[in-house]
Amino acid sequence: MDDRLRNSSLLACEADSHQQHSMRRRCLLFEMAESDKENFDNRAAVSQTNGKSNTNDMKSVKPKFGNGSTPCMLPGIGLHLNALGASAKDCKIVKREPLASRSQSATMLGSITSYLDHSREEVLLREDLDKKITKSEMCDAKNGVQDAPAAFRISEEFNQGNLKKKKSSRVEQDGDSEGCKNCNCKKSKCLKLYCECFAAGIYCTESCSCLECYNIPAHEDTVLATRKQILSRNPLAFAPKVIRNSKSVAEIWEEPSEISARHKKGCNCKKSGCIKRYCECYQGGVGCTIGCKCQGCQNTFGRKDSECLMVVLKLHKPEAEEKTETCIKEKVDESLSKNKELKDEEQASVHLPCLPPLPFAIHSGIPCVPSNVAQSPTSQTLESDFVPDIMLHFQDERPEVLKGNCLPMAGVKTASPNSKRVRVPQNEFVFQKSRKLVLKSISSQSRNNAQ
DNA sequence: GAGTTTGAAACT
DNA sequence: CAGTTTCAAACTC
Numbered sequence: 211m212d213d214r215l216r217n218s219s220l221l222a223c224e225a226d227s228h229q230q231h232s233m234r235r236r237c238l239l240f241e242m243a244e245s246d247k248e249n250f251d252n253r254a255a256v257s258q259t260n261g262k263s264n265t266n267d268m269k270s271v272k273p274k275f276g277n278g279s280t281p282c283m284l285p286g287i288g289l290h291l292n293a294l295g296a297s298a299k300d301c302k303i304v305k306r307e308p309l310a311s312r313s314q315s316a317t318m319l320g321s322i323t324s325y326l327d328h329s330r331e332e333v334l335l336r337e338d339l340d341k342k343i344t345k346s347e348m349c350d351a352k353n354g355v356q357d358a359p360a361a362f363r364i365s366e367e368f369n370q371g372n373l374k375k376k377k378s379s380r381v382e383q384d385g386d387s388e389g390c391k392n393c394n395c396k397k398s399k400c401l402k403l404y405c406e407c408f409a410a411g412i413y414c415t416e417s418c419s420c421l422e423c424y425n426i427p428a429h430e431d432t433v434l435a436t437r438k439q440i441l442s443r444n445p446l447a448f449a450p451k452v453i454r455n456s457k458s459v460a461e462i463w464e465e466p467s468e469i470s471a472r473h474k475k476g477c478n479c480k481k482s483g484c485i486k487r488y489c490e491c492y493q494g495g496v497g498c499t500i501g502c503k504c505q506g507c508q509n510t511f512g513r514k515d516s517e518c519l520m521v522v523l524k525l526h527k528p529e530a531e532e533k534t535e536t537c538i539k540e541k542v543d544e545s546l547s548k549n550k551e552l553k554d555e556e557q558a559s560v561h562l563p564c565l566p567p568l569p570f571a572i573h574s575g576i577p578c579v580p581s582n583v584a585q586s587p588t589s590q591t592l593e594s595d596f597v598p599d600i601m602l603h604f605q606d607e608r609p610e611v612l613k614g615n616c617l618p619m620a621g622v623k624t625a626s627p628n629s630k631r632v633r634v635p636q637n638e639f640v641f642q643k644s645r646k647l648v649l650k651s652i653s654s655q656s657r658n659n660a661q
Numbered sequence: 662g663a664g665t666t667t668g669a670a671a672c673t
Numbered sequence: 674c675a676g677t678t679t680c681a682a683a684c685t686c
Contacts, residue, residue, distance in 0.1 A: 395681065403670055404680050443671095478668065487683055488667045 390415040400425035401436045403447060408433075411448055449474060452494035476501035484509035 391406035393414060400423045403409045407418060407425055413433075414425045424432050440447045451474050473491045476499060482488040484498055484507045491498045497512015498504055507514045 393681080398670095398680065402680080404682090406682080447670095480668075482667065482683095486667080488669090490669075493683095 390417050393418045393420050395420040395423070397421075399423060401432065403440065408436075409448070446474065451490055452496050471496045472499045472501070477504050478502070479504040479507070483507065484513075 390412065391410055393400060393405050393407045395405045395418075398404045400408050400414050400418075400420050405414075405420070405425060407414045407420075413427060414420055414423050426433075437448070453472055453474055471494075473494055473496055477484060477489045477491045479489045479502075482492075484492050484502075484504050487493045489498075489504070489509065491502060491504075492509055492511065495511055498507050498509045498514035499512075500514060502514045504514060
């Protein structure tokens with residue numbers, strides 16, 4: 211059984227590697243888009259001729275680029291972050307099935323198999339994409355079309371293709387994807403972060419329902435100026451809201467040197483209990499952390515209070531593992547105790563943030579628990595079939611100050627007087643130490659049980 | 662589809 | 674920095 215698990219894990223790692231490779235390709239494509247600013251300008255010019263000025267019409271005519279398959283990433287300031295932001299929310303690599311059906315696979319092997327199936331599916335889709343890219347490039351060359359780089363466009367198309375399977379309800383209703391957020395702004399002129407398109411760094415398109423839209427190439431100067439202004443207030447305003455690193459789940463559990471994912475600055479929910487999409491953490495598919503100021507947090511991806519550890523473990527706990535659970539509880543208490551000691555030592559107010567959020571496991575198909583804590587059908591009760599708008603195995607593009615290895619830290623001082631907007635959880639290293647202790651004890655307990 | 666709720670963003 | 678207002682998405686009916 212151990213050998214089978216080991217082999218499966220190796221396969222999963224290979225698949226994971228492939229996925230990360232795919233991710234790298236995607237990032238390169240964004241880079242291509244960036245380097246292709248000249249093309250962008252041409253596109254903007256083309257769209258200006260095609261689109262009408264919005265000043266006369268309340269409903270702006272949104273430009274379409276090329277085949278209309280791609281939103282236009284804004285050039286210049288923060289483009290890279292825009293790419294991340296957009297992709298973080300838009301891109302889904304792995305086709306995900308509703309949790310209820312997934313959780314029917316009671317064993318880790320089942321989950322890994324499922325994961326590999328998804329990876330195979332992605333490989334097939336990628337192969338299909340490569341063909342499309344070649345065709346499209348040939349076509350563009352033939353027609354002299356100066357459009358977004360074909361690879362970039364098709365990549366987005368691929369993302370959208372997968373995306374369409376799990377689009378948010380609003381987008382589904384609107385029947386449009388095109389990578390556009392389909393905003394519905396009425397007063398902000400799509401020049402504020404309220405606007406999802408603007409916040410994602412993409413221009414609005416015809417599929418948006420916004421009024422008096424300025425987030426179009428025709429108003430590029432205005433858009434850039436506004437972005438600059440917003441960035442001066444908050445340098446991370448256009449950064450992805452959910453910060454992920456590229457480690458696999460197994461790696462994270464083996465060596466949790468970094469938190470797997472978290473919201474950039476944490477939520478502030480008061481009534482939603484962090485179980486609705488009003489909550490940015492929940493929407494991003496990550497658990498709440500100590501950085502959140504939420505009240506009555508019930509985030510199923512990880513609550514901000516210290517109970518989150520037990521929540522996650524319980525969801526995967528088979529009935530027969532009571533003994534192990536007891537052990538875990540003891541170790542958690544022990545960890546918390548040591549945590550407290552560390553806290554005293556460090557003279558810092560530190561709490562125990564959440565474990566890697568459950569959806570991280572859901573996305574990858576690998577249980578978010580150590581291999582010796584098997585997945586249980588009880589996890590069926592976990593959550594609805596909502597799938598968060600996030601991308602897997604996101605490269606950790608955080609500035610050093612946002613990474614866990616800058617410790618301890620008190621937060622980022624921003625130009626904004628409102629420091630609430632950029633706040634960083636403190637002293638995650640204490641949590642990492644605690645988690646190592648728990649993992650260690652789980653391993654030893656498992657060995658004892660096996661004997 | 663209209664109205665309500667919610668919390669982030671923006672403002673004071 | 675805290676409180677308030679504005680805004681648009683999410684949600685409900």
